[in-house]
Amino acid sequence: MHDLLEGFLTLISPSRCAGCDEPSESTGVFCYSCTALVERASGASAVFEYGGPVADAIQRFKYDGRSELGAALGSVMAGHADHWAGKVDAVVPVPLHWRRRRFRGYDQAALLAKPVARSLGVPALLRGLRRVRNTPSQVDLPHAERQQNIAGAFAPWRLCGVGRVLLVDDVRTTGATLRAASDALRAGGVAEVEPFVLAARLLIEAT
Ligand SMILES: [Zn+2]
Numbered sequence: 001m002h003d004l005l006e007g008f009l010t011l012i013s014p015s016r017c018a019g020c021d022e023p024s025e026s027t028g029v030f031c032y033s034c035t036a037l038v039e040r041a042s043g044a045s046a047v048f049e050y051g052g053p054v055a056d057a058i059q060r061f062k063y064d065g066r067s068e069l070g071a072a073l074g075s076v077m078a079g080h081a082d083h084w085a086g087k088v089d090a091v092v093p094v095p096l097h098w099r100r101r102r103f104r105g106y107d108q109a110a111l112l113a114k115p116v117a118r119s120l121g122v123p124a125l126l127r128g129l130r131r132v133r134n135t136p137s138q139v140d141l142p143h144a145e146r147q148q149n150i151a152g153a154f155a156p157w158r159l160c161g162v163g164r165v166l167l168v169d170d171v172r173t174t175g176a177t178l179r180a181a182s183d184a185l186r187a188g189g190v191a192e193v194e195p196f197v198l199a200a201r202l203l204i205e206a207t
Pocket of ligand 1: 017020022033053
């Protein structure tokens with residue numbers, strides 16, 4: 001009976017680690033073993049270094065349809081967003097093109113932006129920006145081509161006249177996407193744009 005009850009509770013309340021996807025005793029998003037492997041990023045603009053359990057969690061969140069990880073990873077970001085308290089008027093996620101969103105079923109940056117905005121007590125403007133071009137994935141492009149690929153991909157949309165924006169995305173690699181999105185925000189009248197990502201990826205360029 002006890003086993004049955006335990007099985008049932010696991011079924012209705014699955015507590016799995018976002019990194020290894022195994023049942024986790026930890027109250028955090030990562031189990032204890034994964035937590036030991038996670039690297040904090042330096043500075044306020046990223047929470048983690050990309051890699052290990054963080055990379056696995058983001059992969060699962062973006063490409064395996066695990067949208068529920070958005071709330072968990074977003075709350076981790078929210079827990080590290082104190083630096084921006086009182087310094088921004090709204091949170092704007094870097095949007096996917098509508099075709100990609102329709103394919104995936106959700107927009108990952110929007111799911112991350114909501115808990116961050118809630119913790120800062122400002123609105124999440126999920127339609128602040130619009131992706132006007134469906135660009136090929138940045139992942140496969142060399143450094144120099146990323147900026148060219150993404151330039152002009154965004155347009156300001158419903159910014160509601162906000163002056164200072166916290167721009168949220170899942171991963172920063174070269175920063176090309178964040179720069180293009182910042183340009184669009186400034187074109188829409190935003191005076192200050194601060195980028196904030198879940199994970200910063202260090203690119204080792206072949207020379
Ligand atoms: Zn784990």
